[in-house]
Amino acid sequence: MTVINESGAARAPLRRGAMALVVLALGAGTLSGCAGLVVGGAVVGGLMVTDRRTSGAQVEDQSIELKAVNRLQAALGDRGHVNVTSYNRMALLTGEVTTEADRAAAEQAVAQIENLKSIVNELGIGPASSVNGRMNDTVLTSKVKASFIDAADLQANAIKVVTERGQVYLLGRVTEREAKRASDVARSVPGVRKVVRVFEVISEAELANLQPKPAAK
Numbered sequence: 001m002t003v004i005n006e007s008g009a010a011r012a013p014l015r016r017g018a019m020a021l022v023v024l025a026l027g028a029g030t031l032s033g034c035a036g037l038v039v040g041g042a043v044v045g046g047l048m049v050t051d052r053r054t055s056g057a058q059v060e061d062q063s064i065e066l067k068a069v070n071r072l073q074a075a076l077g078d079r080g081h082v083n084v085t086s087y088n089r090m091a092l093l094t095g096e097v098t099t100e101a102d103r104a105a106a107e108q109a110v111a112q113i114e115n116l117k118s119i120v121n122e123l124g125i126g127p128a129s130s131v132n133g134r135m136n137d138t139v140l141t142s143k144v145k146a147s148f149i150d151a152a153d154l155q156a157n158a159i160k161v162v163t164e165r166g167q168v169y170l171l172g173r174v175t176e177r178e179a180k181r182a183s184d185v186a187r188s189v190p191g192v193r194k195v196v197r198v199f200e201v202i203s204e205a206e207l208a209n210l211q212p213k214p215a216a217k
Contacts, residue, residue, distance in 0.1 A: 050157040052173040052210050053088050060115055061086040067113050075109035081128045082106050085162050087171040089117040092198055094164045096124050120198055122169070129165050136191070137163040144168055144186045151185050154178065161186075166193035173200045175207050 051058060068084040068091065076082070080097035091110050097103050107121045129137075141163045148156035159182055162169040168186050170179075179199045187195045202210075 050155065052158050057088050060089055064089065064091060064113055064116055068110050071109040071112065072106055075105050076102055080106075080123075082123065083162065083164065084110065085160065085169075085171065086116075087160055087198075088173065088200060089115055090171075090198075090200070091116055091119045092162065092169060092171065093119065093121045093123050094162060094169065096126050096128055098125070098127075100125060122164075122196070133165055137165065140166065140168065140189065140191050143189050144192070147185050147189055148182065151181070154182060154185065166191060167196065168192050168194070169196045169198050171198045173202050173210075175204050176201055177204070178207075 053061070064086040065084050068086075072082050072084070076097065079102055081095040082097065083092075083094045085092045085094070091113075093106060093110065097106060103121065103123045103125060106123060107119055110116070111119055141161050144161050144163070145156060148154050148159060148161075155178075158174060158178075159170055159172040162171070168189075170182055170186060172182075174182065179197055179201060183195050183197055186192060
């Protein structure tokens with residue numbers, strides 16, 4: 001796996017043979033997040049039916065997020081804020097830490113979690129975001145999700161949305177067509193400063209195989 005950032009520089013994968021991910025930053029803005037260690041939302045209940053991950057991967061993602069909280073607490077204590085969102089065993093790190101050394105320490109701590117395929121480290125260096133800023137991010141996430149639901153050509157439940165200081169991260173197993181469409185929709189939401197694609201890109205044939213098969217008559 002090679003992660004490509006906005007400037008075109010490549011980052012090394014956590015492990016070889018991991019899923020193909022493309023991270024493309026669109027627009028302008030800065031990285032950051034909110035305060036404390038936060039676990040990304042896990043998919044539960046009826047959404048497991050439409051999620052493009054296997055049920056085992058969904059459970060594993062929840063486990064990775066929970067384990068990350070303990071590891072980050074041990075590694076950083078109260079120094080900064082890190083959000084961890086796991087999708088198909090890929091961990092996205094967002095938020096802020098105070099130094100480059102803490103940024104590296106956070107990645108190293110999460111990298112030790114079993115069954116993790118790769119890490120995308122988007123941690124910024126700087127102060128934690130304000131309470132109002134975190135509330136605004138929550139509202140933006142809801143607006144982006146609502147926009148995906150309104151878009152007839154997107155499967156909203158197939159895309160996870162994470163927002164940090166007006167910067168929207170999109171995760172999921174999608175085709176290149178869906179990735180572009182989702183990016184355009186998210187970018188059109190008022191208040192979104194930047195859109196970052198953290199997708200596992202699949203082919204149209206792979207997508208067709210993931211769709212529910214009609215019941216035999």
